[in-house]
Amino acid sequence: xxxxxxxxxxxxxxxxxxxxxxxxxxxxxxxxxxxxxxxxxxxxxxxxxxxxxxxxxxxxxxxxxxxxxxxxxxxxxxxxxxxxxxxxxxxxxxxxxxxxxxxxxxxxxxxxxxxxxxxxxxxxxxxxxxxxxxxxxxxxxxxxxxxxxxxxxxxxxxxxxxxxxxxxxxxxxxxxxxxxxxxxxxxxxxxxxxxxxxxxxxxxxxxxxxxxxxxxxxxxxxxxxxxxxxxxxxxxxxxxxxxxxxxxxxxxxxxxxx
Numbered sequence: 001x002x003x004x005x006x007x008x009x010x011x012x013x014x015x016x017x018x019x020x021x022x023x024x025x026x027x028x029x030x031x032x033x034x035x036x037x038x039x040x041x042x043x044x045x046x047x048x049x050x051x052x053x054x055x056x057x058x059x060x061x062x063x064x065x066x067x068x069x070x071x072x073x074x075x076x077x078x079x080x081x082x083x084x085x086x087x088x089x090x091x092x093x094x095x096x097x098x099x100x101x102x103x104x105x106x107x108x109x110x111x112x113x114x115x116x117x118x119x120x121x122x123x124x125x126x127x128x129x130x131x132x133x134x135x136x137x138x139x140x141x142x143x144x145x146x147x148x149x150x151x152x153x154x155x156x157x158x159x160x161x162x163x164x165x166x167x168x169x170x171x172x173x174x175x176x177x178x179x180x181x182x183x184x185x186x187x188x189x190x191x192x193x194x195x196x197x198x199x200x201x202x203x204x205x206x207x208x209x210x211x212x213x214x215x216x217x218x219x220x221x222x223x224x225x226x227x228x229x230x231x232x233x234x235x236x237x238x239x240x241x242x243x244x245x246x247x248x249x250x251x252x253x254x255x256x257x258x
Contacts, residue, residue, distance in 0.1 A: 001228075005034035005240045006219050007156060008077065008101060008183065008209035013057055014039035015047040018215035020057070024064035024072050026212075030219035034071040034245065036099050037061055041078040043088035043109040049076060054096045075099035077158055082111035083118060083140060085147025087154075094258060100250040101183075102148055103158035104141070119144055123164040133165040141166040146174045153253035155246075156181045156207060162190035172199035179249040181239065186223040187211035193230035200233040207240045 009023050010016030016023075020037050027035035037057070039049045049057075058074055065072040075097055078089040087102050088109075106124060110116035118140045126133040141164050148154060149171075157175065160182055161168060168191070175182055182199060184191075184206050191199075200206075208224040210217050228235075239246040 001221065001225065001235060001241050002243075003030070003032060003208060003219050003221055003241055004243055004245055005032055005036075006210050006212070007034075007036040007073070007075070007099060007207055007240065008038050008158060008185070009035060009212040009218055010039055011037055013037075013049050013053060014044070016213045020060040020072065021064040021067065022215040023212065023218055024068045024070050026215040026218035027070045028068045032070060032219055034073060035218065036073040036075045038075040038077045038099065038101050040105070041076055041088040043079050043081055044105060045107045045109060051093070054093075058096060073098040075101055077101040077103055079108050080104050080119065080144055080148050081108060082115040083144045083147070084111070085144060085149070085151045086111050087148060087152055089152070094254055098251065099156075099248060100152070100154050101156045101158050102152070102154045103160075104144075104164040106163070119164070126165065127163045138165050138167055142170050145171045149174045149178050149180050153250045154180050155248040155250045156183050156209070158183045158209070159185040159188065159190045159211065161195065162188060168195050169198050169202060172202040172204040176202050176204040179247075181205050181207045181246060181248075184208045184224045184227065184238070185211050186220050187213075187217070189223050189227070191227070193227055196227060196231045196233055200231070200237055204237075205246070206233070206238045207246060208238060
């Protein structure tokens, strides 16, 4: 298994250690065709990307692509901020970006207090105390994910079920229907082999991403390789390995709607 592209990396525009160019050089060294720079979304209270910096970030992506020959996509790991499926990447932001990631994170500005309580607080409390979340917590998180997928042209869901809990099969069905990829994140083990098998049974497609916060982790696949040895997921279900590249919905949606 050889990684073709790494679609989830961070830079100092949020809280990564290395520059866009350094990440791109690491991608080139690893033999990747593409890399995405996907800093945290605007509503992250500690590490959020600033809208006033988008032009500067775009310029760095263009320069890094020119210097390395690796395609450098400008993206964002947006935040899911409501049970209705709102994210902090607004339609007015779309023109800046090539790729649209979305995940659930802590320390966010949520749309409403009730969204913060039901998405972050309830999930994080269960995680913190090692308790099985209630059916209502799972139902709410599942609803938020599905609303987000249905209402936004999201390319990739990041580290699903990390400090949050949903019905993975139901969310995967929705992803398969709408063409959203589910990430196998190699920064942290966020799903089990059994959970991966359950999601794969829906026909959903996956990408392997490093979630690199430093250039030395760009293209890292160790956790994914370990997980796939335990699971029964065909490599054909992973669209960014062995020379393959995904067909992302955001690019096509923008072409038709902007």
